[in-house]
Amino acid sequence: MARQSGSSSQRPGIRQVAERAGVAVGTVSAYLNHPDRVSVARARRIAEAIDELGFVPSIAGRQLRLGVSTLIGYLSPDVSNPHFSEIAEEVERRAERLGMTVFFAHSHGDHDRENAYLEAFEQRQVRGLLVASFAPIEDRLSAMRDRGTPSVLVGRRARRAEQPSVSIDDVSGGRQAARHLIENGCRSLAFVGGPLPVQQVADRLAGAREAAPALEVIEVEERSIAAGRAVGAELARRSAGERPDGVFAANDVLALGILQSLVAGGVSVPRDIALVGYDDNEFADASLIPLTSVRARHEGFGAAAVDLLFEAIEHGSANDPQRVYEPELVVRESSRRA
Structure with missing residues (x-):
């Protein structure tokens, strides 16, 4: 019929x-x-x-009858960054296996937008939240947890023991990047990133400073291709004696922008400036000069965030609530000066 x-x-x-x-x-x-x-x-x-x-x-009707939501929320700060989209894909696959649906929202780094989405998620009585944020947010998540909505902080380690989080050891990653540049013959290093109060950026800078205390810090307002191009153009305008011979960028998007402007400005990479990024996104290896990067993702990172959230949902807390992964330096042509 x-x-x-x-x-x-x-x-x-x-x-x-x-x-x-x-x-x-x-x-x-x-x-x-x-x-x-x-x-x-x-x-x-x-x-x-x-x-x-x-x-x-009707999903809403089923939820009312059973008293259980089948939705979880995922709040991401930057949809344009492949690093976050890769995590989101893994989160979606894991949640689907557990019979859950993921609602995605993107704050674009805007605090008011972030708050509006968190309020909307709570009003819709999602089962739990995965939150990746550059801003201080643990007070807000704590209040939501007290009202019955558990959460996992994704991408940075929580400062409070009771707040579950899945993160990368960014201090170690920054240290690996700077040591690699020094071991490849660089004597004058610069760090490009910002805003500096952002925890992930501050941790990567702290690690780099452990290996190179005197490195130059070039702060940018956003970690974007455009910001990287502006920094690269400024470095290309400097004389050879005034510019660093090794640059560590806080993420791959910045690094790729820097790379474009350096090459356009006649600066040889890696002979004149060796370059390292962070995240090891899908474009790092595909660049005209393949980019050395600190791999900040691990297979199972997104799934671990979902599993941690479900522990909090089912038991009210989680065993080993702060899960920290060790990053890995992936060396490519952009830093091989030998």
Whole structure:
């Protein structure tokens, strides 16, 4: 039988499905919520009726009946950065395996926008939240946790023991980057990143300073291609004796912008300036001069965030709530001066 036209003034409901399948309304409800409790023959008739009528179950209604949400929220600060999109894909796959749906939102680094999304997630009674933020946010997450919405901080280590988080040891990553430049013959190093109060940026700078205390710091307002191009152009205008011979950028997007302007300005990479980025996103290896980068992602990073959230949902807390991964330096042509 043909599916009913979508032009009907009213969408078919559970009662219409029951009538079409020749079963009770309660049987259809059981099929939608506990299909294992319905006989194979009835389940087949209900499935055919749903298909013929074009019936769409109400998630909101199911949530009200069962008292359990099937939604989790993921708040990301920068949709343009491949690092965050890669994590989001893994989060989605893991949540789907657990029978959950992920609602994605992007704050674009705007504090008011971030607050608005957190409020919207809480109003919709999501089961829990994954939050990647550059701003101080633990007070807000603590208040939401007290009201029944657990969360996991993604991408930086929580400062409070009770706040679960999944992060990278950015101090170690910064130290590895600077040591690598020094070991490759660089004598004058510069760090490019910002805003400096952002925890991830501050940690990467702190690590670099452990290896090179006298490095130059070039602060940028945003970690973008455009900001990197501006820094690269400024470095290219300096005389050879005034510019650093090794540059560590706080992320790959910045580093790739710097690389473009250096090459356009006649500066040889890595002979004149060796360059290291951070994140090891998908474009690092595909660059015209492949970019050395600190790999800040690990297989299972996004899945670990989801698993940690579910521990908090099911038990109210999590074992080993602060999970910190060690980054790995991936060496490519942009820093091989030998």
